[in-house]
Amino acid sequence: MELLQMNLAELFRTETPVLELVLRASILYLGILFLLRIVPRRTGGELATIDLLFVVLIAEAATHSFGGYSSITEGFIVILTLMVLNYIINLLSYYSPFIEKLISYPPLLVVRDGKLLRRNMRREFLTEEELMEFLRREGIEDVKDVKAAHVEADGHISFITKKGSS
Incomplete structure (x- = not known):
């Protein structure tokens, strides 16, 4: 009891x-x-x-x-x-x-005019293979089609494609 x-x-x-x-x-x-x-x-x-x-x-x-x-x-x-x-x-x-x-983190540019910014990628431990995976997920076939890519404050990567590209 x-x-x-x-x-x-x-x-x-x-x-x-x-x-x-x-x-x-x-x-x-x-x-x-x-x-x-x-x-x-x-x-x-x-x-x-x-x-x-x-x-x-x-x-x-x-x-x-x-x-x-x-x-x-x-x-x-x-x-x-x-x-x-x-x-x-x-x-x-x-x-x-x-x-x-x-x-909050400011956005970090990792691709500018189709070129990888390796120094910034290193700061985020972002490999080229990982970046390419994110590109494919967005339906982008080639990094040369990217005007800019940023690692955002929440860890996502946002892409701005060049005009006339997919």
Whole structure:
């Protein structure tokens, strides 16, 4: 019968000070945002860096609220902190080009007038074979038909073809 007894107050009681939880979540959020900003943009896949960070941290906080933290309340405090930080960073990046530059990659040119820009490709660890695969997916047969190709902030490659080409 003891298995069915539970103390709801214990489930929601916090052992860690709220300010400490907020500070830990904030430092973790900003630290991982910085680290993700210095890795190649194709590492994040289809999500923008800030979105990837948000999803990873929310999942981590939710996992801890099931057992790593001493209460559900602590997990919710961390999740709420992450949500507020994500909202503030998105808001600031919308109104401030400087903040936007800090958290988002600018497009990186990898093909100009049908010529591969190997130095830029190296920065993204983009091989010629991978680039050709992306070209084929877009229905472009030859790199010479490409006026410009950019690796976008979310890791996708966008192509602008020359006039009169496919």
